[in-house]
Amino acid sequence: MSDDTLRALRAQYSELERRLDAGLADAERAAVRAEIIALFRTAEQQATELAALKEDVKQLVDKWKAGEGAAKASMAPQFAGERPVVHADHLGASTFAEKGWSLLSLGDYDGAEAALLKALELSPGDVQSTALLGWAQMLNEKLDDAMMSFQVVLMKEPMNALARINVGFICFKKHIFGEAIEHLSKAIRLDNDKKATLYAHFYLGLVYLEREMYEDAENFFLKTLVLGPNLIEAYYELGRSYWFNGQQDDAKETWRKGHAANRFNPWGKRCEELLQAVEAGGAPTRP
Numbered sequence: 001m002s003d004d005t006l007r008a009l010r011a012q013y014s015e016l017e018r019r020l021d022a023g024l025a026d027a028e029r030a031a032v033r034a035e036i037i038a039l040f041r042t043a044e045q046q047a048t049e050l051a052a053l054k055e056d057v058k059q060l061v062d063k064w065k066a067g068e069g070a071a072k073a074s075m076a077p078q079f080a081g082e083r084p085v086v087h088a089d090h091l092g093a094s095t096f097a098e099k100g101w102s103l104l105s106l107g108d109y110d111g112a113e114a115a116l117l118k119a120l121e122l123s124p125g126d127v128q129s130t131a132l133l134g135w136a137q138m139l140n141e142k143l144d145d146a147m148m149s150f151q152v153v154l155m156k157e158p159m160n161a162l163a164r165i166n167v168g169f170i171c172f173k174k175h176i177f178g179e180a181i182e183h184l185s186k187a188i189r190l191d192n193d194k195k196a197t198l199y200a201h202f203y204l205g206l207v208y209l210e211r212e213m214y215e216d217a218e219n220f221f222l223k224t225l226v227l228g229p230n231l232i233e234a235y236y237e238l239g240r241s242y243w244f245n246g247q248q249d250d251a252k253e254t255w256r257k258g259h260a261a262n263r264f265n266p267w268g269k270r271c272e273e274l275l276q277a278v279e280a281g282g283a284p285t286r287p
Contacts, residue, residue: 005046009042013039093119093123093126096122096129097119099115100133109136112132113137116129127153127157130149131163134150134166138150138169150170161193164183164184164196165203167179168181168187168203177211180207184204184207194227198231201220201223202233202237205218205221205238217237225238235255235257236270236274239258242254243284251278255272255274259272
């Protein structure tokens with residue numbers, strides 16, 4: 001909807017409101033009723049078209065993520081959170097929570113954080129909004145803020161495995177390896193969320209790779225690929241574990257498999273690039 005269209009509709013609304021406040025003669029009532037109905041139908045049609053456009057824009061975002069914008073391979077968990085249910089609360093907190101979820105899905109982490117902070121201002125302590133805020137902060141590299149948000153979630157929901165693996169990931173990023181192992185291992189023991197269990201294995205592999213415990217890293221990456229064959233970054237990191245453990249042939253074969261599994265994926269491309277580099281006499285960088 002253009003600004004001109006919105007201004008025109010608003011002007012019609014204001015004029016109708018003025019006429020109603022001034023009082024209507026009996027002869028006017030039918031005509032004003034018809035104008036109100038027409039204005040409502042026009043607004044409804046514009047809203048429908050905007051909603052359709054909004055869904056189309058989401059497809060553009062998906063295409064962007066699959067193309068150049070996704071070239072930066074990230075180890076952060078893929079966003080996973082239930083869409084909040086919008087209900088008629090007088091404060092409007094659920095509306096802001098739903099907006100935050102939508103912006104998170106679109107990759108607008110700053111916008112998501114602002115919306116979710118507003119939701120929590122209106123409804124302090126809401127667990128779902130706090131968890132979504134943690135996602136926004138983590139994906140926006142605000143690791144300390146994200147840690148606090150997820151810890152609040154875990155105090156209220158100790159069995160929340162997704163929040164726990166996110167804390168484990170943040171601990172890994174901050175090189176707090178002991179706490180990372182504790183949280184990730186607990187998520188595996190809980191085993192109440194397939195995505196959390198998958199990423200817990202992957203991040204434990206990263207922790208042990210970082211600590212140069214290559215056989216332990218290999219075991220966790222192999223388990224990751226059993227649980228999630230499409231998590232291509234596990235091929236990349238498994239190959240690195242093999243290489244640093246003196247298993248160069250296994251490393252090369254693993255990178256070949258990673259590229260073959262999804263050559264359009266950023267991590268599939270990285271597998272191919274690293275394979276070409278080592279075959280030309282290079283070597284992976286150490287953790």
